[in-house]
Each structure stands twice: as C-alpha cells, then as structure tokens.
Amino acid sequence: MKGRMNGGGLRAYAVLYLLFLYAPIILLPLFAFNAGTIIAFPLKGFTTQWFQEMWGNPTLRRALTNSLTIAVSSSILATCLGIFAARASTRFAFPGKGPIMGFIMLPMVLPEIIVAMSLLVVLLGAGIELSILTVILGHVLMCTPYAIAVLTTAFSSLDKSLEEAAFDLGETRWGAFRLVILPLVMPGIISALLISFTISLDEFIIAFFLAGNEPTLPTYIFSQLRFPKAIPVIMALGTVLVALSIVLLALGEYFRRRGNARIGATGTGGLV
Amino acid sequence: MTEDRKPMIECTGLNKHYGDYHALRDIDLTIREGEFFSLLGPSGCGKTTLLRVIAGFEDISSGAVLIDGKRMEDVPANKRPTNMVFQSYAIFPHLTVAQNVAFGLRRDSRSKSEKDALVEEALQMVGLKGYGKRAAHALSGGQRQRVALARALILKPKVLLLDEPLSALDRKMREQMQVELIKLQRQVGITFVLVTHDQEEALVMSDRIAVMFEGRIAQLDGPEALYARPADRRVADFIGVMNFLPADVTGEDAEGNVTVDVSGLGEVVLPPKQISRLTSGDERPMVGFRPETMTLLSASATRSQERETGATIDEVVYYGDMTYYDLRLDGSARGDGNARPVRISMRNVFGREVQDVGTRTRVAWSPGSLVLFR
Numbered sequence: 001m002k003g004r005m006n007g008g009g010l011r012a013y014a015v016l017y018l019l020f021l022y023a024p025i026i027l028l029p030l031f032a033f034n035a036g037t038i039i040a041f042p043l044k045g046f047t048t049q050w051f052q053e054m055w056g057n058p059t060l061r062r063a064l065t066n067s068l069t070i071a072v073s074s075s076i077l078a079t080c081l082g083i084f085a086a087r088a089s090t091r092f093a094f095p096g097k098g099p100i101m102g103f104i105m106l107p108m109v110l111p112e113i114i115v116a117m118s119l120l121v122v123l124l125g126a127g128i129e130l131s132i133l134t135v136i137l138g139h140v141l142m143c144t145p146y147a148i149a150v151l152t153t154a155f156s157s158l159d160k161s162l163e164e165a166a167f168d169l170g171e172t173r174w175g176a177f178r179l180v181i182l183p184l185v186m187p188g189i190i191s192a193l194l195i196s197f198t199i200s201l202d203e204f205i206i207a208f209f210l211a212g213n214e215p216t217l218p219t220y221i222f223s224q225l226r227f228p229k230a231i232p233v234i235m236a237l238g239t240v241l242v243a244l245s246i247v248l249l250a251l252g253e254y255f256r257r258r259g260n261a262r263i264g265a266t267g268t269g270g271l272v
Numbered sequence: 273m274t275e276d277r278k279p280m281i282e283c284t285g286l287n288k289h290y291g292d293y294h295a296l297r298d299i300d301l302t303i304r305e306g307e308f309f310s311l312l313g314p315s316g317c318g319k320t321t322l323l324r325v326i327a328g329f330e331d332i333s334s335g336a337v338l339i340d341g342k343r344m345e346d347v348p349a350n351k352r353p354t355n356m357v358f359q360s361y362a363i364f365p366h367l368t369v370a371q372n373v374a375f376g377l378r379r380d381s382r383s384k385s386e387k388d389a390l391v392e393e394a395l396q397m398v399g400l401k402g403y404g405k406r407a408a409h410a411l412s413g414g415q416r417q418r419v420a421l422a423r424a425l426i427l428k429p430k431v432l433l434l435d436e437p438l439s440a441l442d443r444k445m446r447e448q449m450q451v452e453l454i455k456l457q458r459q460v461g462i463t464f465v466l467v468t469h470d471q472e473e474a475l476v477m478s479d480r481i482a483v484m485f486e487g488r489i490a491q492l493d494g495p496e497a498l499y500a501r502p503a504d505r506r507v508a509d510f511i512g513v514m515n516f517l518p519a520d521v522t523g524e525d526a527e528g529n530v531t532v533d534v535s536g537l538g539e540v541v542l543p544p545k546q547i548s549r550l551t552s553g554d555e556r557p558m559v560g561f562r563p564e565t566m567t568l569l570s571a572s573a574t575r576s577q578e579r580e581t582g583a584t585i586d587e588v589v590y591y592g593d594m595t596y597y598d599l600r601l602d603g604s605a606r607g608d609g610n611a612r613p614v615r616i617s618m619r620n621v622f623g624r625e626v627q628d629v630g631t632r633t634r635v636a637w638s639p640g641s642l643v644l645f646r
Contacts, residue, residue: 165362169376
C-alpha cells in the first residue's frame with residue numbers, strides 16, 4: 001500500500017453524507033420564494049407572498065410569541081440552575097455527589113415521551129392548569145442537563161487558586177465570584193444559553209403534551225402540515241427559523257472566540 | 273540577626289485532620305517580624321497546608337494561630353494581614369497587568385490617581401515598569417510571578433506567603449528570581465514565609481528553615497546549622513548530599529565526647545555538638561559527612577594535619593566546575609558486605625586533574641566534619 005491515502009471512495013461518501021444532511025434544508029428557502037403552491041419542480045417564479053401571509057397569520061404570530069417566551073425563559077432558568085450545579089460539582093465535594101449529578105443528567109437520555117407523559121400525569125393530578133408555564137417547566141427539565149454539561153467544562157477548566165487569590169486580596173466570596181469567576185466562565189454561560197434556547201425552540205413532544213390550547217411553533221407547524229395550502233407558508237417560516245439559528249450560532253461562537261482570545265485560552269465549553 | 277524582633281506568626285499546638293489523615297501534628301512555631309522563613313519538605317509533608325492555615329484558607333482541628341499578636345481563628349483570609357503568591361500565580365487572565373495589581377485596592381477609599389501611582393510604584397519595584405497596559409495572559413512565567421508579587425505587596429501586608437513560587441520557572445530564571453526575592457524582602461522589610469521542596473532554594477534564601485516530614489517539624493534552624501548539624505538522618509538526607517558510614521560506639525566520657533569506630537575511617541572521638549540531637553530508635557549508629565568535607569589527594573601531595581584514608585575510585589561524574597567521585601574506602605567492606613561507596617566532590621580549580629575510574633588514591637578528612645547519628 002502506498003503511504004498516501006487514496007480518498008476517492010471516502011470523498012464521495014462525505015459529499016453524499018453532507019448532501020443528505022443539508023439538501024432538504026436548502027430546499028426550504030427555494031420553495032419559500034417559489035410562486036407555486038405545490039412543492040414540486042419546476043419552480044414557478046419568485047414571490048414574497050408566503051412571507052407576507054406568514055406575518056399576517058395571527059395564530060402563527062401567537063405561536064411564535066409563545067415559543068420565544070418559552071425558549072427565553074427556560075434557557076435562562078436552565079442556565080442559572082446549570083451554573084449552580086456545575087459550580088457545586090466542580091468546586092466542592094459532598095456526600096452523594098455522584099448519584100445526585102447522575103440523576104440531574106438523566107433527562108438527557110430518558111425517552112422524552114416518557115418524561116412528557118409522566119409530567120402530564122403529575123400536573124393534571126396536582127390540578128395545575130396547562131399553559132406555557134408548564135411547558136417552560138418541562139423545558140427547564142430537558143435543557144438543564146445540557147447547560148450543566150457545557151458549564152461543567154467551563155468551570156472545571158478554571159484554576160481554583162484564582163478565586164482564592166481574589167479572596168486573599170480582600171474581596172468577599174461574592175466579589176471574588178462576580179469579578180473573577182463569572183467573567184471567565186461567561187463564554188460557557190453564553191453557550192449554555194444558546195444550546196438551551198435552541199433545544200427549547202424546536203422541542204415538540206413536551207410542548208404538545210403540556211401546552212394545553214396554546215400553540216408553539218413546532219406544534220403549530222405540525223398542525224398545519226395537514227393542509228397542502230399552508231405548506232408554502234411553513235416553508236417560509238422554516239426559512240426564517242434556519243436563518244435565525246445560523247445567526248444565533250454564529251453570534252455565540254463569535255463571543256466565545258472573542259472571550260477566549262481575551263484570556264488567551266483555547267476552548268472552554270464551546271459549541272463548534 | 274532577627275532574634276530580638278517581635279513575633280509575627282505564632283503557631284501553638286497546631287493540628288489539622290482531613291478525615292483520617294493527620295496533615296499537621298503538634299506544630300509549635302514562631303516566625304519573627306522581618307524574617308525570611310522557609311517551610312521545607314518533600315511533597316505531602318504538610319508545608320503547604322501550614323501555609324494555607326496561616327493564610328486562612330484551611331481551618332485547624334486544634335491549637336492556635338496568632339498573627340501580630342492577634343488570634344486568627346475567626347478571621348477569614350480576606351481580613352488577614354497576609355497576602356499570598358500562589359504556585360500557579362493565579363493571575364486574573366481577563367484583566368490587564370495594572371488591573372491585576374490594582375485588584376486588592378478596589379475596596380480602598382483612595383482616589384484613582386493615588387491608586388494609579390501605587391500600581392506604578394509596585395510595578396517598578398518588581399521590574400515591570402511600563403507593563404501596566406499589557407494583557408496578563410500574554411506574559412511569560414517570570415513576568416507573571418512578578419505581577420503576582422506586585423499584586424500582593426501593594427497591599428502592604430504584614431506577612432507575604434509564597435507557595436512554591438519558583439517551581440514553574442526554568443533553572444536560570446529561578447536562580448535570578450531567588451536573588452531578586454531576597455533583595456525585595458530586604459527592601460520592603462516584611463515577613464516572608466516561603467514553601468518549597470527545593471532544599472537549595474531554602475538554603476539560599478532563608479534566615480531560618482523549618483524542615484517538615486509527615487506533618488511534623490523535624491528541625492528548625494538557620495541554613496548553616498541545618499546543613500552542618502542536621503538533627504536526624506532524615507533531615508541530613510533531605511538537605512544536600514550526606515554520606516553515611518556504619519559506626520560502633522565504643523566509649524563515652526563524662527563531657528559527652530563519644531568514641532566511635534567508623535567503618536572505613538577508623539576510630540574517632542566526637543564532641544557533643546557533632547552528635548545529632550534526635551535518636552532514630554534502634555537503627556545502627558551512622559556517621560555522616562558531606563561530599564565537600566573530604567579531599568582527594570594527588571599522588572604527590574605531602575602528608576597534612578588531617579587524617580588520611582586509602583580509597584579506590586568507583587565512578588567519576590564530571591560537572592564542569594565540579595567533579596563528583598564515588599569512592600570505596602579501604603576497609604569499609606569489613607563486616608559490611610554491601611557497603612555503599614561514598615561520594616565526594618572536588619572543585620575543578622586550575623592545575624587539578626580529574627582522576628580516572630579505578631585509580632588507587634588517598635583522601636584527607638577531618639573528624640571535625642563528621643556527625644554521629646544514633
């Protein structure tokens with residue numbers, strides 16, 4: 001065998017793989033701007049009609065508002081809880097730490113439908129009315145393990161003596177945390193917020209079970225798929241969501257890299 | 273020279289347990305004002321724990337710590353008149369050099385221009401004048417160390433605690449920083465407490481050294497006393513190189529002079545000051561001597577006042593300025609089948625030739641440089 005690798009077959013595989021991943025997503029904007037109502041080639045012409053219809057649809061706007069409310073709230077809550085848990089698990093030793101952390105991380109691998117179902121049973125049993133609040137509750141449960149995973153990396157890469165040094169130099173414990181630890185784990189916090197936001201925004205099962213009559217984007221999209229007339233609008237909505245995700249991800253990565261460059265570090269809890 | 277100064281740090285009956293682990297055992301220690309004091313020992317001996325107890329980062333299980341006459345049990349680290357230079361330096365990577373140095377002044381009521389002046393002064397003191405605007409993470413190891421020093425000294429603490437501050441530097445830099453630290457300590461005049469595992473560093477820098485093993489202070493002395501008259505075999509072994517020869521005690525007179533028959537050297541009489549203070553239990557008595565206290569005689573050397581012993585050169589290690597010889601002393605094998613060779617060092621001064629392995633030679637030595645451990 002020659003020393004150089006002949007990547008002919010592998011290259012084809014890589015191209016096919018990427019095509020399979022991204023071709024459907026590329027189709028979204030294509031049909032979102034297509035004048036025809038049927039999702040099929042050939043394209044009929046350019047239009048922004050579907051975007052206008054989307055913007056003019058009150059249910060869709062309500063779903064969007066709900067989804068954003070849920071995603072923002074649950075990502076902030078999950079990240080805050082994640083900060084507590086990550087700091088506790090990296091900085092302190094306490095009895096039962098292993099099992100406690102294990103149980104907190106478990107929702108990552110539990111079938112979501114089981115979580116959603118048991119939450120529904122409990123909430124109904126407790127007489128709590130279903131609303132976007134209950135969805136937020138469920139999403140916090142789902143997002144927290146991811147936030148912890150990201151934040152633990154950020155916290156554990158910190159030198160323990162940084163905090164001691166700040167304390168030794170006369171700061172209070174809170175001052176040491178605020179002035180030294182927080183700025184240094186900020187890239188991790190932003191990553192955790194972004195991940196939680198993304199997970200919450202496109203989460204379907206829990207939203208479907210716990211939202212009551214309130215629509216969220218995924219449940220709304222699912223409900224509209226039955227009507228062929230609505231499909232181009234969904235395509236437009238999808239286009240907006242994909243664009244938004246890309247912008248968010250790019251922003252997060254930008255801040256993370258800038259933060260790392262500022263402290264001369266290489267990668268603490270990044271996404272990409 | 274610091275004998276008459278007032279005590280700055282007093283530890284009495286100090287004990288520290290981590291669960292079953294007894295990290296500090298009955299530490300009694302007084303460090304005086306303006307002293308350069310070192311805690312020396314192998315890793316795990318408790319020296320860093322003791323430093324962290326003084327800093328206020330560790331609670332104690334029993335005993336008391338006083339700094340400048342005040343009890344410290346209920347004083348947290350941020351309220352103690354001590355500042356610390358950490359082993360990793362713990363420079364805040366997200367701040368500039370000046371912001372790092374000024375960190376401890378945040379809670380100070382002085383005006384910004386006064387603070388800036390203090391920062392500039394502190395930076396100048398450690399040789400980093402003009403570095404204020406640099407990003408702290410872009411500094412070299414030696415520069416980080418200086419920032420850590422400036423950051424601690426700007427608060428004018430009564431005690432500066434240094435946790436292995438030179439261990440991360442390369443040899444040249446380390447030696448340079450040792451000298452600078454001594455100068456700095458003389459300049460600011462505050463008490464320095466240094467933790468190190470490097471015996472050479474402790475000897476070079478300290479007024480007094482506490483050698484620690486397994487949570488206890490084995491010996492507390494000045495560098496010369498520590499080197500010349502180690503309290504027991506462990507200290508002797510840890511500080512520098514010490515040769516040990518088995519010996520039999522054959523007599524002791526009323527003044528405490530002990531007659532010993534040393535394997536390879538013959539009979540010598542040792543006065544009390546050459547006898548170690550602590551006994552090591554039921555081990556066989558040993559006589560120790562430092563490599564530089566024996567001299568390899570050239571073939572033509574005339575007989576000196578000192579005593580002489582024949583030897584064979586077992587190994588030669590050439591260091592440029594020095595040569596180390598491993599010697600087998602005549603008669604050392606007597607009754608000691610596994611007698612180890614002794615190591616002596618010779619400075620390679622002009623005109624002295626390095627001798628070869630296997631050469632039959634003579635060494636001169638003096639009973640005054642022997643220490644008896646029993």
